[in-house]
Amino acid sequence: MTALSSGRIVRINGNMVTVTFDTPVMQNEVAYIRHGQERLKSEVIRIRGNLAEMQVYEATTGLKIGEEVEFTGELLSIELGPGMLGQIYDGLQNPLPEIAEQCGFFLQRGVYIKALSESKTWDFTPEKKPGDSVRAGDKIGYVEEKIFRHFCMVPFTLTGNYEIISIENAGRFTIRQAVAQIMDQNGKIYPVFLSQTWPVKIPIQAYTERLKPEEPLVTKMRLIDSLFPVSRGGTYCIPGPFGAGKTVLQQLISRHAEVDIVIIAACGERAGEIVETLRTFPSIIDPRTSRPLSDRTVIICNTSSMPVAARESSVYTAVTIAEYYRQMGLHVLLLADSTSRWAQAMREMSGRLEEIPGEEAFPAYLESRIASFYERAGLVRLHDGSLGSVTIGGAVSPAGGNFEEPVTQATLKVVGAFLGLSRSRSDARRYPAIDPLISWSKYRSIIEEGQRERGQGILLKGNDIAQMMKVVGEEGTSLQDYMDFLKAEFFDFVYLQQNAFDPVDEATVKERQIYIFDFIHRIIESEFVFERKDEALHFFQQLRQLFRGWNSISWQSDEFKKTEQEIRAFLLVRTREGKHA
Amino acid sequence: MHKIYTSINQIVGDVIAVDAEDVGNTELAEVTTRRGTSLAQVIRLDGNKAFLQVFAGSRGISTGDRVRFLGHPMRIATGDLLLGRVFNGSGRPLDNGPDLSENLVDIGGPPVNPVKRIIPNKMIRTGIPMIDVFNSLVESQKLPIFSIAGEPYNELLARIGTQAEVDIIILGGMGLKYDDYLFFRDTLEEHGALSHSIVFMHTAADPVVECLLVPDISLAVAENFALEGKRVLVLLTDMSNFCDALKEIAITMQQIPSNRGYPGDLYSLLASRYEKAVDFETAGSITILAVTTMPGDDVTHPIPDNTGYITEGQFYLKNGAIEPFGSLSRLKQLVNAKTRDDHRTIMDTMIQLFADYRETQEKQSMGFQMSAWDMKLLKYGQLFEEKMMSLKVNIPLEKALDLGWEILHDCFLPEETGIKRSIIDQYWPKKL
Numbered sequence A: 001m002t003a004l005s006s007g008r009i010v011r012i013n014g015n016m017v018t019v020t021f022d023t024p025v026m027q028n029e030v031a032y033i034r035h036g037q038e039r040l041k042s043e044v045i046r047i048r049g050n051l052a053e054m055q056v057y058e059a060t061t062g063l064k065i066g067e068e069v070e071f072t073g074e075l076l077s078i079e080l081g082p083g084m085l086g087q088i089y090d091g092l093q094n095p096l097p098e099i100a101e102q103c104g105f106f107l108q109r110g111v112y113i114k115a116l117s118e119s120k121t122w123d124f125t126p127e128k129k130p131g132d133s134v135r136a137g138d139k140i141g142y143v144e145e146k147i148f149r150h151f152c153m154v155p156f157t158l159t160g161n162y163e164i165i166s167i168e169n170a171g172r173f174t175i176r177q178a179v180a181q182i183m184d185q186n187g188k189i190y191p192v193f194l195s196q197t198w199p200v201k202i203p204i205q206a207y208t209e210r211l212k213p214e215e216p217l218v219t220k221m222r223l224i225d226s227l228f229p230v231s232r233g234g235t236y237c238i239p240g241p242f243g244a245g246k247t248v249l250q251q252l253i254s255r256h257a258e259v260d261i262v263i264i265a266a267c268g269e270r271a272g273e274i275v276e277t278l279r280t281f282p283s284i285i286d287p288r289t290s291r292p293l294s295d296r297t298v299i300i301c302n303t304s305s306m307p308v309a310a311r312e313s314s315v316y317t318a319v320t321i322a323e324y325y326r327q328m329g330l331h332v333l334l335l336a337d338s339t340s341r342w343a344q345a346m347r348e349m350s351g352r353l354e355e356i357p358g359e360e361a362f363p364a365y366l367e368s369r370i371a372s373f374y375e376r377a378g379l380v381r382l383h384d385g386s387l388g389s390v391t392i393g394g395a396v397s398p399a400g401g402n403f404e405e406p407v408t409q410a411t412l413k414v415v416g417a418f419l420g421l422s423r424s425r426s427d428a429r430r431y432p433a434i435d436p437l438i439s440w441s442k443y444r445s446i447i448e449e450g451q452r453e454r455g456q457g458i459l460l461k462g463n464d465i466a467q468m469m470k471v472v473g474e475e476g477t478s479l480q481d482y483m484d485f486l487k488a489e490f491f492d493f494v495y496l497q498q499n500a501f502d503p504v505d506e507a508t509v510k511e512r513q514i515y516i517f518d519f520i521h522r523i524i525e526s527e528f529v530f531e532r533k534d535e536a537l538h539f540f541q542q543l544r545q546l547f548r549g550w551n552s553i554s555w556q557s558d559e560f561k562k563t564e565q566e567i568r569a570f571l572l573v574r575t576r577e578g579k580h581a
Numbered sequence B: 001m002h003k004i005y006t007s008i009n010q011i012v013g014d015v016i017a018v019d020a021e022d023v024g025n026t027e028l029a030e031v032t033t034r035r036g037t038s039l040a041q042v043i044r045l046d047g048n049k050a051f052l053q054v055f056a057g058s059r060g061i062s063t064g065d066r067v068r069f070l071g072h073p074m075r076i077a078t079g080d081l082l083l084g085r086v087f088n089g090s091g092r093p094l095d096n097g098p099d100l101s102e103n104l105v106d107i108g109g110p111p112v113n114p115v116k117r118i119i120p121n122k123m124i125r126t127g128i129p130m131i132d133v134f135n136s137l138v139e140s141q142k143l144p145i146f147s148i149a150g151e152p153y154n155e156l157l158a159r160i161g162t163q164a165e166v167d168i169i170i171l172g173g174m175g176l177k178y179d180d181y182l183f184f185r186d187t188l189e190e191h192g193a194l195s196h197s198i199v200f201m202h203t204a205a206d207p208v209v210e211c212l213l214v215p216d217i218s219l220a221v222a223e224n225f226a227l228e229g230k231r232v233l234v235l236l237t238d239m240s241n242f243c244d245a246l247k248e249i250a251i252t253m254q255q256i257p258s259n260r261g262y263p264g265d266l267y268s269l270l271a272s273r274y275e276k277a278v279d280f281e282t283a284g285s286i287t288i289l290a291v292t293t294m295p296g297d298d299v300t301h302p303i304p305d306n307t308g309y310i311t312e313g314q315f316y317l318k319n320g321a322i323e324p325f326g327s328l329s330r331l332k333q334l335v336n337a338k339t340r341d342d343h344r345t346i347m348d349t350m351i352q353l354f355a356d357y358r359e360t361q362e363k364q365s366m367g368f369q370m371s372a373w374d375m376k377l378l379k380y381g382q383l384f385e386e387k388m389m390s391l392k393v394n395i396p397l398e399k400a401l402d403l404g405w406e407i408l409h410d411c412f413l414p415e416e417t418g419i420k421r422s423i424i425d426q427y428w429p430k431k432l
């Protein structure tokens, strides 16, 4: 091994430190600043002449000119292996519960703890035998991690074909004990462990091919699944002004989405919100697995008062963990809240580097960074033929709630679905405040296309009539138009809106969505007989009340059927020739 | 013995540069001029050049003046000796009491490990129905009052401060008018709260840079008490002055502004302060109430906008009352389920009907016909504004809920309120 290089600090500006060096230094190399007993992690982000500019993942208080910096020769990497599920990591994959044990109430800079336990043993079952041929990503055996088979895979860094020389029999192993030896064509031997390391900024691509995301990812949010759906392996964004409901929506999705594993990246947002997740998930039982939600969740958190530079690494750490579980043939959902904070971190660093600023002082490479992040989502076919996916959903926090700003615009260019929250809907407490007039999705809905279009059509029409009515008043609106307005409002109230605090209404399964949508579709298509507008208004108010009650009754229960009969009877009275039923 | 340097070779804005060695980033220094001594803080290091932000401002500093580095970052004394005292933005006494140097702690200390926080669960009662009923304040919440010049935001802040049941009140004034300071002091005194209060005071006449320290100092002292198990309420007014001071320094340092001249890291700078609000797992808590005046009453201005993205809701003070719309306590649902079982019903129903009232008002102003229903709403809205919204009202939560039922009863039939039968049976007033 060649001796690692070192350097000395010549400039300190916030969390950027400039270092002189005289042996080779690599772009994005990790280095440690030595400050007394402390070693502070940092990353090279620009090299000019014999000066390396580094972002420091810690507060730079007290650092001095001339202090020594050790380069590691490594890119910023994390360790991937069993033991991540249920963990709470910071943006550099330090486990926060273990940090708390060591440091108490506060985070202490320069304290780094191994992401995975080195002493815990895992029950290994081999799936290959000596003589088998393998390549990067191939599964050679597995351990049980919570409810999953956590596969032990040939390191993703290896290229070409390898032969298994030896593999352990079933037994208990730590992540530091090799479970197999493999040999390349030149006879060189490599050990395989239960874990491996991977540089976070590089996508893991040990699969055969990428497929088009076509299968819906059911979130159980009606407005999403029915009107603006997301596919497994797809991407979506949720931009919205402060307080519009981005975080609440992401939290609901994290609880109810039909995926195997959820990775939550809390990036530059409130600590309190992540506390809610980490304190409640261990006691919420996932109906699909009958196990606590925390068993299938990994939390990466770099909250707003934690070091800014680690915001960037937190999203990369999160997506790398997501890709890792995808390699096992699992469906993974990555929720990032908020990608704008990561973009702001880039802007801060760009400013310190004195780069030429783009719009709102964001750097010119903002768009390409955002694009390549979302590109890491995808549905893939693995070497063994099984499918795995990473779906990415990012909250966006536009300055002033204005969607024209650079981060929202850059994101809209690359995502497959846009769930735009509007202030007017959240002010009117119409939750989730996804605005159906501006949102879109490129993915296929669980609802039949004709019905879906009709549903969206009535919303547009209802809105047009509502705008008109503001000018000409109710008295200047035809009864026909008024009926369409009422139908749109009805659809909005009983279907688009969903009560996050009602244990039944908060999540609607796919079958129920299809059933109810069809039911409402027929109401929209029905002709009703009314003499006067206030009669119609009263009718729809009553219908709404009945329907809302229906929404809080368990799917397919006796009560559900009873209420359905009640609603049908109520509708019959007013439908021309009883057309609805 | 700390070394003294005399080679100040740059003075721009309130930032000076001096040639010096062995200086730590964010270290504190004393600059001695003909006018006296001021503290200054290192904000950038470049080779042997140290850039310092001078708290008293750069006016009168000469290139030959002396700079003495202190070897540590900004610190503040903490503990019971501070109670009842008044200090300036650099922590020097403004009353006639002694200078304090007990239990010194660094300001702007490290963040709390999220796993050591608990989910907040205690309501802070204020006697103001618009808060207690509709947007309950919760211990450890961080909440700004969004307002504009001329509104009684300092009165509101002082009132909540003196009525809240907390152990310690810390007031951080930034760019405050001297009259306002006297108002706060007198109000605290009147309510017998002065003995458990601490004031850090930066007035409009003081140097701008000193304003920057006020939140950090206030919160460092608060944190120290909270770690000892105390429930601390921190009142900060006006955070917009703090933001403008940040802007001034950023421009002096030739940072590229991101939005209307404000630095791109305004969000992070504000967040690192507001996030000090905390409920510790086995100790006390910090609650932060701050005033944010909105330039031009524009909530999309970078100051309220960044603040709103950080805090847990906001009280929107307009025309002398807390607006039901635009105001939000994001933590209210953590406490309002266990106050009284009609709390959420009253909260939801009254706000919905008030929204209807606002619509009717609009229709009325456009000259559209008023229906019988519209007339009911108009009556309701007026009663609501007078008996609930007015800041003159000062009643406990339970009284306010009763009052809510009375107003509904005076204006509507039970079925018109949309309230569930079971709750109506229990709470609808029986009188005629």
Ligand SMILES: Nc1ncnc2c1ncn2[C@@H]1O[C@H](COP(=O)(O)OP(=O)(O)OP(=O)(O)O)[C@@H](O)[C@H]1O
Residues within 6 Å of the ligand: A240, A241, A242, A243, A244, A245, A246, A247, A248, A249, A269, A397, A431, A432, A433, A498, A499, A500, A501, B308, B309, B310, B329, B330, B331
């Ligand atoms: N689906 C919902 N049902 C009921 N209330 C909701 C819902 N969504 C949001 N809210 C209310 O709005 C508040 C703010 O929501 P949330 O924290 O999700 O906003 P946000 O868009 O993430 O804001 P920020 O950008 O500031 O983080 C919540 O505390 C809650 O009171």
Ligand SMILES: [Mg+2]
Residues within 6 Å of the ligand: A246, A247, A248, A269, A337
């Ligand atoms: Mg949020």
